[in-house]
Every structure is written in structure tokens, then in C-alpha cells.
Amino acid sequence: GDSVTQMEGPVTLSEEAFLTINCTYTATGYPSLFWYVQYPGEGLQLLLKATKADDKGSNKGFEATYRKETTSFHLEKGSVQVSDSAVYFCALGLGGSEKLVFGKGTKLTVNP
């Protein structure tokens, strides 16, 4: 079935460090891919998305590129801030369906 696998956390970084959170997927068809972020005590909110192969989603300094050949959608940021501390979820959605399939989440802590 359709599934998302993302790197297990927690991930702890110092401010201004480079961030990569790996995400790979298995899907029938051609999914859209998403990164959602959950700040402490809040619901999930969309961080970025890509709807087809080779698309790059970007927002707030975060980027992810839809790689069909490696079935991946890794999240990157060049210089993290303390305010980026949150749980990050990779998700896929299949065309014609509203359902999202989520990974288990990766908790990021950024220390000053």
C-alpha cells in the first residue's frame, strides 16, 4: 500500500546548522508530496508541497525536491533557527483522492 518513511528523530542541532530530514515514499500512481510542521501545542500546518516530479517546494527557507527516480522528498534548510524547533511530517496525497498518508514525524530541536 501507499506509505511514507521518514528519518526517526529526535534531531538536535545548533542554531545556524544545516538541516536535512529524509523522506521516501511508496505509492501507486503519481502522488503529490507535502511537508507539514507542528509547533508545540498546535495543529499541523502546511510548510511546502510539490505536485509533480522535479518540482521544488519552498517556504520560510525550507526546500524539498520531488525526486521520482529515488522516490524521495527530503526536507532541507541551510541555517536553522531556534524558532524552527517543531515536529515535521512528510505526507503524500494521491490525485483524485483527498486522503493524506503521513510519515511518523521527526522532532527537531534547535539549541541557541
Place this chain on the structure above:
Amino acid sequence: EAQVTQNPRYLITVTGKKLTVTCSQNMNHEYMSWYRQDPGLGLRQIYYSMNVEVTDKGDVPEGYKVSRKEKRNFPLILESPSPNQTSLYFCASSLREGPYEQYFGPGTRLTVT
């Protein structure tokens, strides 16, 4: 402001006492969904609704009921809660014919003793 609201935000109850968690959205979205979030398991879909009077089971529907009598509201009902339903619950909504961005509520933390 476009938003999804849930009530209550926190609830402690006892086994077997029926409860309802409300969810409301003001974006005229057709699609609404309930998820539960558990450590190490991520988000799992409980039920979803494509439109008024149209609901269907998600991945973990056992022990839950839903209804969709109005487009904006999608309550989650636990007829006889059990401790294994202790979890963090999220309601979400989106436009249909997606997958579009899903908008999430702030969550309801439920503890069943």
C-alpha cells in the same frame, strides 16, 4: 480568519462515559477528516467525510462514530471510551478534488481513565 476549531482542547474522562468532540470550519470545505496522533505512530485517519451526509471509515475507525449534518461541522463521538483511546485528536478540512492543502484544528488531548 480561515480556521478549523475544535472543542474541548483538553478532556479527562472515565471509561464508558460517552463524549463528543466538536469540529467546525469556516472555509466552506467539502472534505473533513479526523486523525489521532500517538507517539511513534504519527497521524492515523479515523473517519472522513466528502460532503454533507457522506462519511466513510479511515484506517482506525473502531470505537468512534461521526456525523455530517451540516457542511461546517464534523463531530467525533466516542460512545463508550476506553483507555486505548487516550490520544491527541485532530480535525482537518480541505477542498475536494485534491489533494489540496489540509487545514488542521489545534487538537484535542483526550485522556480516558
